[in-house]
Amino acid sequence: MSDHPDLENSVVAYLVGAAEPDEAELMRVHLAGCEDCRRLVARLQQVVDALPLAVEELEPSKDLKSRIMTAATASSQTHAPAPSARIRSRLRARARARWRPLIRYPHTALAVLAIAFVGLGAWNLYLNDRLARVPTQQRVTTTTLSGQGQLAGSQATVVDLRDQGVAFVTFRHLPSTEAGKVYEIWLIGRSKIPVSGGVFQPDSDGTKTLVVAVDTKERTTIALTVEAGPQGTTAPTQAPSLAGTI
Amino acid sequence: MSGEPWGGVTDPELAEQLAAGSSQALEQLYDRYAALAYSVAMRVLSDPGKAEDVVQEVFLKLWKGATAFDASRGSLRTWLLVAVRNRSIDHLRGRGGHERFEKDISQYAAASGAGSDPWQEVAQSMEREAVRQAVSSLPAEQRQALELAYFGGYTQREIAAMISLPVSTVKGRVRLGLEKVHSYLQGRGFVDE
């Protein structure tokens, strides 16, 4: 392709954020179909990410730290704690308590747990240890949710370990998001206010398994939206294309 | 806090403590990166009040959404500084002026986040020095194009109008500048390939 060097320069300008929306769209389309340019992006992204390090170092005012800490302490009282924190503390609490034996679908549950263990970080070992000691019975319910609209054809299987305060959500047939977007999962409990359960991109085969915290007593609605990446948002900006109550 | 700024904790450990709701971890994160984050915001905004607002916004965002950050795969520092730069540009230009290439948090390479703490500190300050050197050694016109785009938040057409040159020239300078910084950093082992 004779115009490819020009295209590469355009891709790089897009990478540093200099592309106008129309050109950015062209670059996304081009990147989707051009392996060479994706390699170029992977190589130069490291450099773009390092650019903030080039700035001259300055000191913020002395009271910024206390302002941030005060705001953080205040917000942790009004916001639901992050799911993984709740999961961890509950699991630790359970470690001291006795396991409650009431299993209905042990094979399903263990299969999904096994999937979930891929890439779930430091507390895998802990969970594995718990699982090894799971007696033969444990109360588990499984629900399947179907997508609609832009997620028609997508599915989520929710394995609800209600007694543990957690559910495993496995998405299937999820289309990949457009560049700059992420999936964000929302949990809506008694307060009716959606609380973010984290952002993710599906794996290349369109699947993803997440662990979310659920209320041990109340019904929880699980919903999925597409939001601006990389961090997602604090409140959903669109109606969910996949949702259900467990 | 002791006089040891790193507190014996690596970034991935810190991210994990943050996700578990530890306000001490947030405090440590502040001690570690607030000055750098503030410097990035100041570079874009040139306004101490607004720069501090952005730093506060991003630290609180990380605090509230810490579960979305996969500590085992990500560099906390990169995430933080990229978020500060992006929010600063949003403040400066208003949303929707142009579009950014954004990655999923989990795609941030673990390269600069791991390691034991004394080494992490040394490695990070060496890296900072190398990036400064690399950018300041660029030919003036390449550095200008890169800085107007990355820290100024200007689009390629705006930059072209500013310096009265074709858009293709602006893109070419950005590309050349980034390639040079890449080979400088690669030669010192800070980036791959």
Ligand SMILES: [Zn+2]
């Ligand atoms: Zn290409």
